[in-house]
Amino acid sequence: MRHSVSILALTLVAACASSTETRDIASPETAQKVQTSAAPAEEVQTPTAMEAATGASAVLKDTTKEARAKQAQTTEQAAIEETEKLYAFFSEQFDARIARSPMFQTSLGLKTNYNQWDDPSDEADIAHFKLDQAAASLMEELVDYDALTPDGQLSYRLFKNNALQQKSLFPFRHHNYVFDQMNGVQSSIPAFLINQHRIKSVSDADAYIERLNGIPEYLGGHLKNAQMSAEKGIRPPKFVYKYVRSDIANVLKGAPFSEGEDSPLFNDFKEKVNALDISSDEKLTLIMKANAALITSVQPAYEQLSAWLESDLENATDDDGSWKLPDGASFYQQRLAAMTTTDLSAAEIHTLGLKEVDRIHSEMRNIMQKVEFKGNFKEFFEFMRTDPQFYYSSDEEGRQRYIKEATQLIDTMKTKLPSAFNTFPKADLIVKRVEPFREKSAGKAFYQRPAADGSRPGTYYANLYNMNDMPTYQMEALAYHEGIPGHHMQLAISQELENVPRFRKYGRYTAYTEGWGLYTEYLPKEMGFYQDPYSDFGRLAMELWRAARLVVDTGIHDKKWTREQATQYLMTNTPNPEGDCIKAIDRYIVMPGQATAYKIGMLKILEVREKARAAMGANFSLAEFHDILLASGPIPLSELELSIDQWISESTSQS
Structure with a gap:
């Protein structure tokens, strides 16, 4: 490390020397000397003398331009070297992290320590915490943030942000x-x-x-x-x-x-x-x-x-909410901050949820009229919740049919991706039923990223324990969210990124990750999918579900709602079956704040997308927008907005 610092110091000295040389050439004092020595010629004012003065000025400008270019090149090289030093540090830290976790090694496709489990003790957690905090401090000592490339600065901020978030949550590790x-x-x-x-x-x-x-x-x-x-x-x-x-x-x-x-x-x-x-x-x-x-x-x-x-x-x-825990209010606020990567309060999130529920209800009423349903809105929900046409049989045939059709939906989407994307994952994707031993308690659907070495594909897991909890009108949106263009596009591409530190490839910011998942339920609507109005209702039902989460999560953990009260809110305001509502509330109770990330992340993505579209006009490219979102790997919403602002600035300055 000392050697690299010395090289960097010499490079910076060279840059300073170059900068000083430029200032000497172009300084007012130098210009005055030139004018003084040329005074006799100026007094004659012959055309030849004027041409000579003009030529000298041109030479002076060319020399200054060359010096500035040289200085910029030297500064750029110094930034590259400083960033390389930072990334070498990140690589060392990531290797150290992998070495502490045999299970993480296995998930990466490695077979080192293949016979071992992680150390689950609190002593190990404390040791890991101290090492990670020390690494963040060491980074600040070793690296000059201002001397890094823009991507290096992003990596620096993310590493530091991870340490700060870990520090804020560590006192609540037993919660x-x-x-x-x-x-x-x-x-x-x-x-x-x-x-x-x-x-x-x-x-x-x-x-x-x-x-x-x-x-x-x-x-x-x-x-x-x-x-x-x-x-x-x-x-x-x-x-x-x-x-x-x-x-x-x-x-x-x-x-x-x-x-x-x-x-x-x-x-x-x-x-x-x-x-x-x-x-x-x-x-x-x-x-x-x-x-x-x-x-x-x-x-x-x-x-x-x-x-x-x-x-x-x-x-x-x-008692269900985190309010019952020691210092539960602080714990919940820290969880909201970590999950949403914002400083929104529980009250603000609750109000946002109520507003979004009302908006989506209005769009659903339009579909109710489109399908000419005879009845009121509540009755329409009950129809969607109970009519047999929307549910496959609860036997092996029905479950296999669901897996087959979900796979077909993803395969069809693959053929349409080039209309909205430039970058695609190398890893394959499969659809799989949640294993029977855990399906009774597991969530509705989830995604497992592929092994980094290609030995295991990405997997969209569908929970088919109770087929009445998996209506076919939601199948399309669910496949897009968990598969393509949702989590598989995002997480597989993330770990396939080149020249990005591994801690960023395998990191996770829930608002970004799940915000993307919810955004990619909506995106296919713009791409021409959801032609069946019931399927489009399913898309809205999924979005409504995430909006209602803002209400019930904060209701449970901040407003002291009971499990029954929260379940009844979902039953009244969504078309989801009762079993689905009960299981969802049970999930939100044991995972405080996590459910709020989806809608907040989606709203931010749509906000910055429309901001870019308005600023760039005809130069706006949806595929390029998606490239920007996926190119950095998981990031906080504030960093996402910064990256889009930078893209807008570069695009508008060029035009």
Whole structure:
């Protein structure tokens, strides 16, 4: 590092010397000397003397221009070198972060530490926090922000912003529920092994078995964290315990734990091992080792967790909002700031939600008239919620039909992308049903990004546990949001970006990420999709859902709404089925603030897009606009606006 600083210092000295030389040539004193020495010639005022003076002036201007160009080139080179130094620092820090997380290594497609889990202890969290904060401080000491390239400055700001956000949330690290129905470790363990631990060799299988045997320590560490939170009065509402214990029962359902079909983990291991090109005896040996690990390690660990949940249930209450937690109001405000990347208050977000709900209701009434529905608005919602034409059968045939048609929607969209995009992801995308062991508690739909090495495609997961919660009129918007041009376009392209620090490629700002997802539900309307008015109603229903989230999330966590009160608001103001509304409110309760990011992010994207369109007129390009949005990877909304302002400035100055 010292060597690079010395080189930079020499470069800056050279730049200063060049700058000084330019000032000497063009200074008033120098100009006066030239005029004085030329006085006799000026007195004669012959045409030849005038031409000579004009020629000298031209030479002087050319020399000044050349010096300025040289100075600019030197300054630009210094900025490149300073940015390269910064990016080398980021690479070191990212490598250090990867080294601390065997699970992150696996998610990146690496097979280092393939037999290990992360350290879930609070001591490890504290150590990671201190290292990250020290890295941010070290960056400020090592690098001159003003000397960086524009992209280097953006990376600097994002790294610093991440550290500041981490610092603001760290005191509340125990406020997040360890075991819940959305992100609970009880279901993330099997999901991780099934979806991310590949078995392409015997050593990979051995690593899988070692991870099975490591579950008692890993799950036990998370149990210790939950117990620590409970001692502070931080535990989820009563209804969450039922979800978590159901997940546990599903993990332990089937062989080798009980009679019946293979359990999810045993089935996954068998399928992967049986696909190996090894002898039957070798396969049997591996399967028997996994069988033993499941019985002696996995089952006791999960049963211990289930027993504690049962005993702790008597301490839980029906209070739902984060207001019930220690310093809950501050915690919620910090969550809103982190999720929306704005300083909007809970009251402002609540008011915005009410306003958006009214606007979307008005557009829905127009569709109700278009389809000539005979009845009032409430009855139209009930019709959309219950009419059999909008729901596939709750059997294997109905579920397969849904997956097939969702895939077809995405395939059709792929052919139309060039009309609105210049850049496309290299990674493939598949549509997959949420696995049965977690579908009862998991969300409606979600996306998993592809492996960086191309070994795993991006995946749009559709939750088909209850087909009455997945109306066909929402299928189109949902496929665009989770797949293309939504999260797959955004997250796959992000990790494929070149010359961008890896912490930016794999970073996440929920308002940007989910704002993009909601924006790309709307964008296809402008591209000519949603020709079926019911499908267009579905698009509006999805947007309405996100607007209503602003109301119910702040209602629950700021205004002390009950679970039932929030559910009833969704039932009254959206066409979604009751089961959908209940599951959604249960999600918002355990993930404070997260649901507010979608609508706020979408509104900002539309705002800056129309700002650019108005400023650039005929020079506005939708594809270029999307390039600008996707080229930096995930960023806060304030940075998104800055990037669009810069694009507008450059475009208008050229025209």
